[in-house]
Amino acid sequence: MIKKIFQILMVVVLLAYMIFAVAFVNPKANDDNVCAGMHIETPANHGVSYLNDKQIENIIMKANLNPTGKTLSQIKTDRIEDLLEQNPLIRAAKVYKTIDCQLKITVYQRLPILRVITSDNNYYLDEDGVIMPAPPQFAVHVPIATGHINKEYAQTQLYDFAQFLRKNKDWEKQIDQIYILPNRDVELIPHKGSHIILLGKMDNYADKLNKLALFYDKALDKIGWNRYSVINLKYNNQVVCTKK
Secondary structure (H helix, E strand, C coil), X not given: CHHHHHHHHXXXXXXXXXXXXXXXXXXXXXXXXXXXXXEEECCCECCECCCCHHHHHHHHHHCCCCCCCCEHHHCCHHHHHHHHHCCCCEEEEEEEEXXXXXXXXXXXXXXXXXXXXXXXXXXXXXXXXXXXXXXXXXXXCCCEEEECCCHHHHHHHHHHHHHHHHHCHHHHHHEEEEEECCCCCEEEEECCCCCEEEEECCCCHHHHHHHHHHHHHHHHHHHCCCCEEEEECCCCCCCEEEEC
16 A cells, blocks of 8 residues: 555655746746746857847847837747847847746857858858858868869868878877869868879779878988978879978
């Protein structure tokens, strides 16, 4: 008998907890209450942050979507989410009402992995391959691509290469700049050494860079990093060097 009563009590406690949790996340029972204000969070993405809480608040205010003083039933959280996600610096936004009558807003910022600078454009590519602006008030340390680049090329082949560099930290540290020639051959400007790396077309770059890593280890570490002006990786199973 005692065991049965205990089981019934446990079920009642569990149901009460579930009802409380649902009310906390989405308090439909409090829709007539007035919103006390916004609680905004803009967590940095891998240490990168270019939007703060005040800037997010200003975006909402300028769109006449300030929730403060409105009843919870008047606040359309999906409209605020859509507004914020139209900003090219924002990857996603989550907006919901809390049980204490506040609007909780969390903004997830985009993470740049490559900067593209041409005669016509200056922008970043983020981790999803999305083009985002390069605001003058901040700079992110990522590889820079210059030369003859259109947005289609940037979002396909350059994006794939940038993702490769991101996953291979040694190469990410070594490659400072990517230059695209008119014929779409690729030159790489390394961080260490005064040479240019002629990669050729943007294909089989992993094999080409593996070949270069072996050459670095077997040759340049012994004879010096400033002996050659060009290291050519265009040819299969060959490293062709031009002396200074």
